[in-house]
Amino acid sequence: MTNGNRPIRAYIVDDNVEAIEVLQRILEANHPVEMAGTANDGLTAIDQVVALQPDIIFTDVEMPSMTGIEFCRAIRNEVSPDTKVVFYTGHDKYMIDALRQQAFDFLLKPCSPEDVAMLMMRYYENKLSTVPALSAAAIPRHQSILVVNAMSEHIVLQAPDIAFFRFNADRKLWEAVCCNGDTYSLRTRTNSDVILDYSTDFVQIHKRYIVNVLHVKMIQNSLCILNEPLQDIDELKVSKNFKRSLLDAFYAL
Known part of the structure; x- marks a missing residue:
């Protein structure tokens, strides 16, 4: 609390x-x-x-x-x-x-x-x-993401546990979808630039989607296929504007 x-x-x-x-x-x-x-x-x-x-x-x-x-x-x-x-x-x-x-x-x-x-x-x-932020020198790159839900529970998500992010147009906020299927709403002021700054493993593939490239199994017909158990998710379409950066990140693994 x-x-x-x-x-x-x-x-x-x-x-x-x-x-x-x-x-x-x-x-x-x-x-x-x-x-x-x-x-x-x-x-x-x-x-x-x-x-x-x-x-x-x-x-x-x-x-x-x-x-x-x-x-x-x-x-x-x-x-x-x-x-x-x-x-x-x-x-x-x-x-x-x-x-x-x-x-x-x-x-x-x-x-x-x-x-x-x-x-x-x-x-x-x-x-x-209002909580003082840690200096950039102390943490040059975020490795965890803080979620505050409606019950005032502060939840820390680790970057490797997140499979992808999607923008919820109805609620006008970003959501993190974890590898276990759990979904968490991010703070309302979080935008795509903030998410991408958390980890170099996060790559934007569409204006509504950012994937953790470590959990991408393949790129097939402009669709990101994730590793199990999220292999059946078929919403992660790659737009033309972001395809080059995704391919670069994927083949650099």
Whole structure:
């Protein structure tokens, strides 16, 4: 988990009790999150939030005593700069105001577990980006790849265990497919250049595919055939723009 192996502490502000219960249930059932507290109006929440200093705050926008935007302004200088505020509302017309208030993210009601999972993934990635990087002199070439999944599990994949990468157009992110068939989503800011920099064994064959050349058994009719047990995968088509570099890497083995 993040935050020194303790759960993420969340606080929810919403005048709709049922909405609080739904979001709390999704967070606690699917993520390493504990509730620091809840409130049904912004005025009550201000003092509690200042005292509790939660890691992430979910606030509705339309509330009787004050709006979520006013609440956000009131606590801005009273909480840690690392505290993230998520506007949680049924009205997408507030999105521009949310961005202007520098809210970390925006969640529309009614939210699904998948919506919350994507939001939490961005939260974990943001936390990870604040970890100081090792110097380039210490590690001139990456040999492992860090994956952070929606459960805040930090998984390290070793380059030799990865058979290929593919770009998931629906989710707009790269995935690593391992030799055992397991698939892992990479961090959203990972692009093809980042992947290729991990290892000289990674070779791009298509705008959507990068293969580990060590696991390529043959190149047949512009198709990469992998070693067992992935020999039946037939999606690794080689585009003309990348064929020369693939052949060079393959025959250099």
